[in-house]
Amino acid sequence: MAARKTTAKKPNVSGDELKQYYRxxxxxxRFEEKAGQLYGMGxxxxxxxxxxxQEAVVVGLEATAKENDKRITTYRDHGHMLACGMDPxxxxxxxxxxxxxxxxxxxGSMHMFSKEKHFxxxxxxxxxNVPLGAGLAFADKYRGNDNVTYTYFGDGAANQxxxxxxxxxxxxxxxxxxxxxxxxxxxxxxxxERSTSTQDIYKRGEAFGIPGxxxxxxxxxxxxxxxxxxxxxxxxxxxxxxxxxxxYRYRGHSMSDPAKYRTREEVQKMREERDPIEQARDMLLTxxxxxxxxxxxxxxxxxxxxxxxxxFAKDSPxxxxxxxxxxxxxxxxxxxxxx
Amino acid sequence: xxxxxxxxxxxxAVMEEMQRDERVWALGEDLGRGGVFGQYKxxxxxxGDERIxxxxxxxxxxxxxxxxxxxxxxxxxxxxxxSDFALCAVDELVNQAAKARFMxxxxxxxxxxxxxxxxxxxxxxxxxxxxxxxxxxxxxxxVVVAPxxxxxxxxxxxTAIRNEDPVVYMEHKNLWALEGEVPEGEHxxxxxxxxxxxxxxDLTIVTWSAMRHPCLKAAxxxxxxxxxxxxxxxxTLWPWDREAVLASVGKTGRLxxxxxxxxxxGFGAEIAASVAEALHYRLRAPVRRLGAPRIPxxxxxxxxxQARVTDKAITDAVRGMVVPQTVA
Ligand SMILES: Cc1ncc(C[n+]2csc(CCOP(=O)(O)OP(=O)(O)O)c2C)c(N)n1
Ligand SMILES: [Mg+2]
Numbered sequence: 228m229a230a231r232k233t234t235a236k237k238p239n240v241s242g243d244e245l246k247q248y249y250r251x252x253x254x255x256x257r258f259e260e261k262a263g264q265l266y267g268m269g270x271x272x273x274x275x276x277x278x279x280x281q282e283a284v285v286v287g288l289e290a291t292a293k294e295n296d297k298r299i300t301t302y303r304d305h306g307h308m309l310a311c312g313m314d315p316x317x318x319x320x321x322x323x324x325x326x327x328x329x330x331x332x333x334x335g336s337m338h339m340f341s342k343e344k345h346f347x348x349x350x351x352x353x354x355x356n357v358p359l360g361a362g363l364a365f366a367d368k369y370r371g372n373d374n375v376t377y378t379y380f381g382d383g384a385a386n387q388x389x390x391x392x393x394x395x396x397x398x399x400x401x402x403x404x405x406x407x408x409x410x411x412x413x414x415x416x417x418x419x420e421r422s423t424s425t426q427d428i429y430k431r432g433e434a435f436g437i438p439g440x441x442x443x444x445x446x447x448x449x450x451x452x453x454x455x456x457x458x459x460x461x462x463x464x465x466x467x468x469x470x471x472x473x474x475y476r477y478r479g480h481s482m483s484d485p486a487k488y489r490t491r492e493e494v495q496k497m498r499e500e501r502d503p504i505e506q507a508r509d510m511l512l513t514x515x516x517x518x519x520x521x522x523x524x525x526x527x528x529x530x531x532x533x534x535x536x537x538x539f540a541k542d543s544p545x546x547x548x549x550x551x552x553x554x555x556x557x558x559x560x561x562x563x564x565x566x
Numbered sequence: 567x568x569x570x571x572x573x574x575x576x577x578x579a580v581m582e583e584m585q586r587d588e589r590v591w592a593l594g595e596d597l598g599r600g601g602v603f604g605q606y607k608x609x610x611x612x613x614g615d616e617r618i619x620x621x622x623x624x625x626x627x628x629x630x631x632x633x634x635x636x637x638x639x640x641x642x643x644x645x646x647x648x649s650d651f652a653l654c655a656v657d658e659l660v661n662q663a664a665k666a667r668f669m670x671x672x673x674x675x676x677x678x679x680x681x682x683x684x685x686x687x688x689x690x691x692x693x694x695x696x697x698x699x700x701x702x703x704x705x706x707x708x709v710v711v712a713p714x715x716x717x718x719x720x721x722x723x724x725t726a727i728r729n730e731d732p733v734v735y736m737e738h739k740n741l742w743a744l745e746g747e748v749p750e751g752e753h754x755x756x757x758x759x760x761x762x763x764x765x766x767x768d769l770t771i772v773t774w775s776a777m778r779h780p781c782l783k784a785a786x787x788x789x790x791x792x793x794x795x796x797x798x799x800x801x802t803l804w805p806w807d808r809e810a811v812l813a814s815v816g817k818t819g820r821l822x823x824x825x826x827x828x829x830x831x832g833f834g835a836e837i838a839a840s841v842a843e844a845l846h847y848r849l850r851a852p853v854r855r856l857g858a859p860r861i862p863x864x865x866x867x868x869x870x871x872q873a874r875v876t877d878k879a880i881t882d883a884v885r886g887m888v889v890p891q892t893v894a
Pocket of ligand 1: 352354380381623651
């Protein structure tokens with residue numbers, strides 16, 4: 228096995244915090260593996276985009292958030308929801324299209340929401356969530372609080388025009404928004420080199436006067452450190468900030484993608500040398516913040532949570548048919564018009 | 567004739583037209599590896615990466631660049647892969663492509679084909695399931711095509727590529743795997759010509775795209791009950807084959823329009839209104855429409871199914887129109 232390349236960085240966090248990040252990343256990983264299994268069993272359908280490999284991004288950034296901060300992302304949203312504290316049961320039940328899912332079975336994998344956790348959704352149209360993120364930040368600025376909005380999007384989405392309209396307006400209005408580019412190096416089957424004229428996407432912010440930086444997205448501590456800087460900038464009223472977080476997705480774009488556009492070795496190398504969970508594990512053990520037994524106990528706890536979410540998602544009833552007519556307008560419309 | 571899938575027929579159409587006319591080229595996301603559904607498989611290897619051009623995820627620019635390239639006389643085929651995504655580029659299509667010929671006094675034209683797959687595809691949810699053909703039928707300057715069979719996908723796409731005006735070409739995602747007889751040699755289907763897919767004397771169903779198939783199934787079932795249903799597949803929504811529809815309804819006296827799209831303000835309303843205007847005194851039953859209720863498409867299968875028009879719903883509707891109702 229190739230040597231793992233842990234960024235030689237002193238943990239800027241306590242042992243307990245590091246343990247928490249490890250746990251949160253593991254929850255996402257195991258949850259996603261379970262979702263993949265349920266998909267294979269036909270219990271989950273449609274589009275299902277797994278987050279495996281990218282766990283350090285959301286966990287590192289959530290560690291910088293405070294109550295009432297907002298987040299908005301794309302269709303690859305399971306990790307974001309778990310990291311901000313949404314209930315794995317509700318997420319899994321949405322994946323199985325059941326009544327107890329976060330969107331009552333109406334949205335599925337790509338479209339969930341939690342008012343309580345200030346999670347403003349999974350959005351299916353690439354790039355569409357970016358202006359919305361600026362709007363969330365606008366509302367906070369308007370209300371005069373110091374909340375920050377984390378607006379996540381991919382390397383592929385970074386080529387949509389509205390991203391740059393948003394950069395300009397967010398800078399013009401000095402909005403408290405952290406633009407998080409999750410650069411997993413592929414947009415479906417298109418590698419970043421094949422779609423992007425200059426490789427450092429964060430540098431595009433310079434044209435708008437938005438500071439930004441490249442971050443190692445496979446190391447949760449690097450992500451957290453960069454996140455803290457970005458968030459402090461936004462909270463201080465200095466306007467938007469860009470974090471381009473270099474990460475990697477281990478699975479195909481979605482469950483139906485065999486990922487033939489890259490080599491097995493490329494994926495294998497990433498898993499062996501850079502895996503965010505293994506890196507955190509190494510740091511915990513070498514720093515003597517946790518013993519093998521402690522980690523086993525965490526594994527067990529996570530397994531139970533994930534299994535319980537799957538059981539819940541299988542047992543939750545399918546949505547009642549009259550749910551079809553709810554949630555379309557503020558005042559429910561009469562049924563049966565022009566059917 | 568040979569058995570070919572709807573998907574392969576579309577691929578063959580692009581290939582044949584690119585071989586025939588070097589002004590034809592295609593652009594869109596992931597085309598190099600064959601397109602997300604495989605509709606361009608092998609074409610980049612055949613024609614090179616300038617003629618089968620991979621693009622970044624930039625729909626507005628893809629569409630707009632195609633409009634510009636078409637103005638100079640090349641013939642781009644724009645791949646939008648889901649009609650839902652094409653909404654990011656509607657300005658380029660509706661304000662630019664559709665109006666350029668008229669606005670500029672006929673000095674140039676915009677010969678381009680925009681492929682925008684439509685329709686429900688199991689559990690794709692609200693942003694990946696829409697049938698938006700009526701939006702484009704509403705826009706002067708655009709041609710709108712919605713093929714239902716492999717043979718039509720070949721013949722209509724070839725004709726669309728040769729057409730001198732912008733064509734919104736709406737394949738149905740659920741039909742990709744559908745197999746059917748396709749002619750071997752050159753096969754062109756004219757725009758604006760409907761197909762009478764089945765003859766009958768009691769009632770006319772007008773439909774298009776994937777709904778053709780449940781309509782034919784319903785017609786078959788109803789024939790066992792002695793009800794003769796004529797099924798007209800419009801194939802092209804604009805221009806639509808008024809003559810064929812009026813001739814058929816003139817004969818049967820009954821019209822049912824069946825569409826997958828939301829029924830309210832759908833293209834079926836245009837047909838219903840036209841028939842009512844032209845044939846009011848010859849109608850033996852009120853005109854009816856079947857389509858989706860006015861709701862976004864849901865993810866959960868039981869909810870999604872509520873938005874689907876089934877062959878059972880069609881047979882019920884036909885019976886209700888043909889069998890005299892007793893008024894309570
Ligand atoms: C407007 C639009 N165009 C195309 C798509 C199809 N699509 C879905 S995800 C995706 C790739 C996006 O890649 P990236 O932004 O890098 O995010 P990742 O999937 O890697 O997380 C594409 C092209 C879409 N959903 N919306
Ligand atoms: Mg990506």
